[in-house]
Amino acid sequence: MPQNRLEHEKSPYLLQHAHNPVDWLPWGNEAFEKARRENKPIFLSVGYSTCHWCHVMAHESFEDDATAEIMNREFVNIKVDREERPDVDRVYMTFVQATTGGGGWPMSVWLTPQLEPFVAGTYFPPEERFGQPAFRRVLQRIAEAWKNDREKISKQGANIVEALREAAREETAAGEIDASTLEGAYQQFARTFDAHEGGFGGAPKFPRPVSLNFLTRFHARNPDTDSGQHALEMVLLTLRKMAAGGMHDHIGGGFHRYSVDGHWHVPHFEKMLYDQAQLASAYLDAFQITGDADFAATARDILDYVRRDMTSPEGGFYSAEDADSPIVAGIGDPGHGKMAEGAFYVWTKQEIDDALGDRAPIFSFHYGVEENGNVPTGADPHGELRGKNILIERHPPADGVQESLAESHQKLFSIRSKRPRPHLDDKIIAAWNGLMISAFALGAQILDDASYLEPATQAAEFVRAKLYDESRKILFRSYREGRSEVEGFADDYAFVIQGLIDLYRVSFEMRWLKFALELQNKMDALFWDDKGGGYFSVTGHDSSILLRMKEENDSAEPAASSVAALNLARLAAIRNDPELLARAKKTVNAFARQLAHFPSALPQMLVAFDFLKTAPRQIVVAGDRGEERVQELFGEIGKHFLPHAIVLLADGAEGQSFLAEKNEAIRAMTPIDGKPAVYICENFTCKAPVTDVSALRELL
Numbered sequence: 001m002p003q004n005r006l007e008h009e010k011s012p013y014l015l016q017h018a019h020n021p022v023d024w025l026p027w028g029n030e031a032f033e034k035a036r037r038e039n040k041p042i043f044l045s046v047g048y049s050t051c052h053w054c055h056v057m058a059h060e061s062f063e064d065d066a067t068a069e070i071m072n073r074e075f076v077n078i079k080v081d082r083e084e085r086p087d088v089d090r091v092y093m094t095f096v097q098a099t100t101g102g103g104g105w106p107m108s109v110w111l112t113p114q115l116e117p118f119v120a121g122t123y124f125p126p127e128e129r130f131g132q133p134a135f136r137r138v139l140q141r142i143a144e145a146w147k148n149d150r151e152k153i154s155k156q157g158a159n160i161v162e163a164l165r166e167a168a169r170e171e172t173a174a175g176e177i178d179a180s181t182l183e184g185a186y187q188q189f190a191r192t193f194d195a196h197e198g199g200f201g202g203a204p205k206f207p208r209p210v211s212l213n214f215l216t217r218f219h220a221r222n223p224d225t226d227s228g229q230h231a232l233e234m235v236l237l238t239l240r241k242m243a244a245g246g247m248h249d250h251i252g253g254g255f256h257r258y259s260v261d262g263h264w265h266v267p268h269f270e271k272m273l274y275d276q277a278q279l280a281s282a283y284l285d286a287f288q289i290t291g292d293a294d295f296a297a298t299a300r301d302i303l304d305y306v307r308r309d310m311t312s313p314e315g316g317f318y319s320a321e322d323a324d325s326p327i328v329a330g331i332g333d334p335g336h337g338k339m340a341e342g343a344f345y346v347w348t349k350q351e352i353d354d355a356l357g358d359r360a361p362i363f364s365f366h367y368g369v370e371e372n373g374n375v376p377t378g379a380d381p382h383g384e385l386r387g388k389n390i391l392i393e394r395h396p397p398a399d400g401v402q403e404s405l406a407e408s409h410q411k412l413f414s415i416r417s418k419r420p421r422p423h424l425d426d427k428i429i430a431a432w433n434g435l436m437i438s439a440f441a442l443g444a445q446i447l448d449d450a451s452y453l454e455p456a457t458q459a460a461e462f463v464r465a466k467l468y469d470e471s472r473k474i475l476f477r478s479y480r481e482g483r484s485e486v487e488g489f490a491d492d493y494a495f496v497i498q499g500l501i502d503l504y505r506v507s508f509e510m511r512w513l514k515f516a517l518e519l520q521n522k523m524d525a526l527f528w529d530d531k532g533g534g535y536f537s538v539t540g541h542d543s544s545i546l547l548r549m550k551e552e553n554d555s556a557e558p559a560a561s562s563v564a565a566l567n568l569a570r571l572a573a574i575r576n577d578p579e580l581l582a583r584a585k586k587t588v589n590a591f592a593r594q595l596a597h598f599p600s601a602l603p604q605m606l607v608a609f610d611f612l613k614t615a616p617r618q619i620v621v622a623g624d625r626g627e628e629r630v631q632e633l634f635g636e637i638g639k640h641f642l643p644h645a646i647v648l649l650a651d652g653a654e655g656q657s658f659l660a661e662k663n664e665a666i667r668a669m670t671p672i673d674g675k676p677a678v679y680i681c682e683n684f685t686c687k688a689p690v691t692d693v694s695a696l697r698e699l700l
Helices: 012-016 029-038 052-062 065-074 086-100 135-148 150-170 180-192 209-221 226-244 273-290 293-309 349-366 402-416 430-446 450-466 490-507 510-527 560-575 578-589 592-597 603-613 628-638 654-660 664-668 693-699
Strands: 024-026 042-047 076-081 107-111 117-121 324-326 339-341 617-622 645-650 677-682
Touching: 012 076, 024 029, 029 042, 029 076, 042 086, 052 065, 052 135, 065 135, 086 107, 086 117, 086 150, 117 150, 135 150, 180 209, 180 226, 180 603, 209 226, 209 273, 209 603, 226 273, 226 293, 273 293, 273 430, 293 430, 293 450, 349 402, 430 450, 430 490, 430 628, 450 490, 450 510, 490 510, 490 560, 510 560, 510 654, 560 578, 560 603, 560 645, 578 603, 592 603, 617 628, 628 693, 645 654, 654 664, 677 693
Parallel strands: 024 076, 042 076, 617 645
Antiparallel strands: 042 107, 107 117, 324 339, 617 677
8 A cells, every 4th residue: 555754653643644645744844845846835734643523534535546636736735743743733723713713623724835824724525515615626726826826825825924923922911910800700601601511601512621620719719609609519510410421431431522512411532631631630629629429439430541541551641542433233234344433432222231131221221321322313413323322321320229330330341342442542742641640649649549649650750751851851742652853842841840740749759849840940941931921832943833822722721821820839839939939920910911801711820820819828747758647647638629738748858858948947847746747837827736637627
């Protein structure tokens, strides 16, 4: 089978296209020079390996010889994995959104040989449908326009880039924000909240954990007010509805990307690591606040899924599982082996009856299983799920049936594990590993389960060994069969630093705190905006990236500046470092314009602002980490939702000396009468130390 230049790449997405008849090239100088030498426009196609519509367009168009012939004759064709090169994706997605009013993947953009965009879209069908023109016709029209109006198009492209640069310069405007911004964000969330189904807005519904992070902190700041109570109610209803819904994989654990309907029932079936990490953390917060064991169970469900199915033998966490997998049908069935979205996850009633026998009625009642399938027609426009059931908790379990349901789960898990699995994107991304390190570390602390500390530690060791260059002190973006050559972006640094801070908070291994500080220094050197504050997404060293922007929206993943602001504030509190504190405040204030006009766009930035507005509480445990009494004290701390607290260990050793370098008071914190003690300090004043768990509980 013919291969193109993608066969030498490591990205699973690029390798999926290595056998296309399209003469794909990866993003880089070879492609750029070819376009300039031959004076051809560039067709840039951006997607990722678990993207359903990317697969559809590849099958319909990029595997088609006639379409490929046009592409190869008229264009230089570049394929980009957006997860490996978010810098490329961000530049051209900005153009797509500005010119079409929407965006998404696959992203299709036509560029001049100088990399300036002039036409853009997303998915194009092979024939005209969905209100979209046929892809071949689009290719032919653009090729003709380039031949006839090359100078005009080139000038138009240059003007577009200049306009985008000007917009990027105006993106952020420094100023001062105050506590009223928090109330404004709460009001915006309250106006769009779905009081029946949870979440914000209608279909499709995305989890967006950053919004839940803000609302739990807003509640902690205003616990006795109506707005504070309502903020918590919004979080808890959303988490309960998502956990009960079909977006939650009730058999194998974890969550799918989003729900296509407004009831969390019919998911887009891909599973992303960044969703698992952030949702696990959100459920852990809810468990701390309420003590409701259901939230703890959902957090365990996510963590156990990632530990089982998304962890490499070397300790890093894989990126994603696809939505599509082969259909398993009867011998001779024409659908057998065909790829379909959700095929791995859905069930017919007959399959469940055959598998569970006399337990089937209880299971089917609980999960809404129906004879003709339970998927609403409106949520399945292509009929792929006709006659199938997506498990969704329709009725709470009656007393005494939990054991039956648990046995049914195990049986169906065993059966499902024999089905062909969805494609696994096994590249290991630094940023997403940082988020997952946080989730496992917090799980170890909040669930009081030391087994979750191991995957967090192994992943941190993987990042240091495989994604970090000790000589240059820089992170790399991804790893697959060896480290990629793409250097890390601002979110890689910010998310890994967050993970290391959380890992230190649980393990109290000083190496993780020191590594976090080392990476923070490098992040400041590479991405900090000295003039306006905040962090650019890219270094500006790569001339092929036409725009240097700051991410100003906390969406499926939080913005790098939002995470960095909280990292800086926490590190400042740990180290008693006024320079770090000033940088944290300048980062938040750099986004004053966005926060003034649309604060709910940056909820994670508001989490950092909330931390900065509250004098942080230092909780210092004096004693040996291995002592049983020390473990009991840390266990008690883990039961409380303390978003403004810094937890430290004064162990009388190297770690305590390091912490005391800028905070002399820690040097004097020692056990009392030979018993481990807890010192709680606020506003440079410490309460009398306590050695008893019940006394600590009262203080917290």
